[in-house]
Amino acid sequence: MIKKILPVLLIFSCLLTSTQAQEEPLTARDSARLKKYLNKADRQFQDKSYSISIDIYEAVLSKNQNQYMTPNMLKLVGDSYYFNAAYKKAARNYEMLIENYKDQPGVVGPEYYFKYAQSLKSLGEYEKSDGVMQEFAGMVADDGRASNFLKGQDYLDAIEAAKGRYSLAELDMDINSEYSDLAPSFYKEGLIFSSDRDTGNLARYRHTWNAMDFLDLYKINVDSASQDKPAKFHLDTDFTTRVHESSSIFTKDGKTMYFTGNNYRSGRIVGDKQGVVRLKIYRAQLKDDEWVVEDDLPINSDAFSTAHPALSPDERKLYFASDRHNPSVESDLYVVSINEDGSITEDPVPLKGNINTGARETFPFVSSEGILYFSSDGHPGLGGLDVFSTKIEADRPQSPVENLGEPINSNMDDFSLVINEDTRLGYFASNREGGKGYDDIYTFTKAPECIQTVTGTVRDKVTNELLIGATIKVINDKNEEILSTFTDENGQYSLTLDRYKLNFVRAQAEGYTPAEEFLERGKCRPPRIIDFYLERDEVTCGDDLSVLIPELRSTIYFDFDKDIIRDDAKPQIELVIAIMEKYPSLNIKLKAHTDAQGPDAYNMDLSRRRAQATVDYILANSDKISPSRLEAEGYGESQLANPDCPNGVRCSDKEHEKNRRTEFIICGE
Structure with missing residues (x-):
């Protein structure tokens, strides 16, 4: 093969050199000879002998024979270099092809965008390569290469994480x-x-x-x-x-x-x-x-x-x-x-x-x-x-x-x-x-498996209470359980897992919604701490807020015929404000009531004023809580907390006070 191709290349080189020296157009005879050699280059390309076809194609283009610098020639030269791993020269030809002919319908197919992007990547031009791949993906959305690229645009980070294995x-x-x-x-x-x-x-x-x-x-x-x-x-x-x-x-x-x-x-x-x-x-x-x-x-x-x-x-x-x-x-x-x-x-x-x-x-x-x-x-x-x-x-x-x-x-x-x-x-x-x-x-x-220790605690998301006996599981990317453990009397857990595998660490406890954290593959690192804060799954709209805040009294109380927030109620409302600021998705309904003294209609209006007074106090003392998260509703004397003091029954003020209240109810998230 070597003996056959060398004379061809020598004759071809002399032909081009002679033509350049004369600075005249090719004669019909020279054009015919040149076409013959190009046909030979095409056959070598089809035979995938790219090193041979490259010599002929490149010689034509290097001598400024513009009549041969066609889209097809740029494709052939680019592909010859691409499949011969000469990515710098491949990128040069693909770039000329795309820049000069991308506006001509049907001339530059998506495959050349892909090979151009790959060539750029081999040159370390990742940002430019990603831009070309975006164009490629826009042309062939259902192509596996496009979907792989779009799904893994952080692929360089993933490749970096594999270092060390x-x-x-x-x-x-x-x-x-x-x-x-x-x-x-x-x-x-x-x-x-x-x-x-x-x-x-x-x-x-x-x-x-x-x-x-x-x-x-x-x-x-x-x-x-x-x-x-x-x-x-x-x-x-x-x-x-x-x-x-x-x-x-x-x-x-x-x-x-x-x-x-x-x-x-x-x-x-x-x-x-x-x-x-x-x-x-x-x-x-x-x-x-x-x-x-x-x-x-x-x-x-x-x-x-x-x-x-x-x-x-x-x-x-x-x-x-x-x-x-x-x-x-x-x-x-x-x-x-x-x-x-x-x-x-x-x-x-x-x-x-x-x-x-x-x-x-x-x-x-x-x-x-x-x-x-x-x-x-x-x-x-x-x-x-x-x-x-x-x-x-x-x-x-x-x-x-x-x-x-x-x-x-x-x-x-x-x-x-x-x-x-x-x-x-x-x-x-x-x-x-x-x-x-x-x-x-x-x-x-x-490297051997990278076994990393993971420790942490499991707590109630709202109360910060340690959860004893919570289950900790390691789940792989097929949702299969690899191992499990429990939190001890201090709400703590410890486990080991392989950092070179995709894992999820999941915490769950009875009455709570499970939470998990994804651990991507990575290098071996020091022990990692993952703390979990679980939300109660049994808390629904209509539950008293004290379910989430044990230190909160279920209600605040009012003086007879008054809608003014008392001093002993203010610390309780401050707890409500703190928890709502910490959890922006928490909405509260204020249910206000009166005792049975006085006309029913008057008491209904009084209860509404008490509910609104509580809302106004919360908004006046927090710039982080939106009014849309608060709902005020009055019930008058229709829902007595002390049913022993209805209309017409003489009771002490202390007994009536149990009915003069506002309740904090979870409205959902």
Whole structure:
């Protein structure tokens, strides 16, 4: 491939240089030659050999051949850079495309807004990227990438909170080269990985479906032949000499492997109708110390690519990436069952939930704890491909999709992560700055569970009374109870929980409305104090306010034939004012009464004046209480508190006083 393309590029470069020197329009002959090379670039683009197509496209634009700077050219150049992880140059072309042609209907589709936003994110321009994503979301509201963005616009805070759970470690093996090294997998005591170190391939991009035919498998620290230094991992001779391999996974017994390879059949490489060589997943068995490759699996096709195999912990599910529903660019994650005899007799299904987004989901890996790790540029991330995780069962997630955050993820492509949950040691590949080659393998450690102590008290929200024996529960994001405890004789509780999980701490007590607090994922921190103040659930409109304020007398009293607030009533009203200021949603009804002395009509009017006098006193002594929160109502002598003193019965003034009162009634919230 290198030998074929170099002469083309040299001729093409001379053609453009000559044209520029003459400063004359292209001749018909030169135009025809130029069109021929552009057609070749288009074919390379369709074949996903982006590094080659870039050279021709960019040469045209760099020489100011404005007749070729069309929307389609900007799309092709932008995509070539985007899928080759050259995000700065991709952003430049997408920006020109959108700025120059966004007002022309149907020219710039939403997909280019998305890729422009992703390119900006890889450059660290998060605010500008979010603005472009807002435009993208406005164009395709039902797109999973749009909804993920709109639901998680604080995604940078969530990614920041994930810091500390993973930490990069020093790689204890000489595994990386000046070329591309990626897709590590565990085998025996070492690793199997993919590399193009023996080819020096020009088109080194490995994160979509192009140029995979330039990768081979290598082993390190697997056997005596690969101690500390990479060595070729050989499959049976007939297969290895014709097909190049990538991204492998091994069964626990070490006798079966699945790997990605070219579409190969009957001793030759096979292309689709357009001549594009797709990828397939192959299975190999270890027989007599030799890996013998079986025929490709029934999940494959000549029309689309199937790649990057991963096994479930019980090895009865095969996960993989495929572009079977969109062979042009993107990939989704799928799963298929493996029968007990190793056969596959059913069609693969795409993973459910919000795992697949419409962008790239690729390089799955399922840990021994059933955690699916995968790479995506469709979920909110730091730029390029980021690594995400979720608990998986069969074909659907059991927990939210989480971004692993830094340092696993960067603003470039981070992918092909594997982890040993027992040792908490893992590996992944990235093309971030500072590496030895184009792609490099990094190692990391996963911190143990972050167990944090949470303590606090539970009190009555109004009275501040400590609640003894209140129940404290820890609830996960599926509303499942994880653990529970009770408050002690001092109304206090203590519990521990994992800060790397989504949890709710809930307090409840009989006669009270439960309250809870959400604990987001975060770094391990010192013990946290969470105090709960519960509201009574049995308090309703019509209850006496003394239910909430035990120190409040149920009523205040008036002198005979007077509506003036007495001095002994003022401290009680001050308590009412304090509680209403503390709880702005509390409304009060003032029910005023008289004794049975005098005409009924006169007493009805007197009771109304007493109720209003109480309202006026409250408003005069508080600028925080709205009149709308107070209701004054007079009942005259119709509701005697002392029924032994009705009309016509002689009673002492003290006995009549029991009836001359105003009551404070809760009107609801």
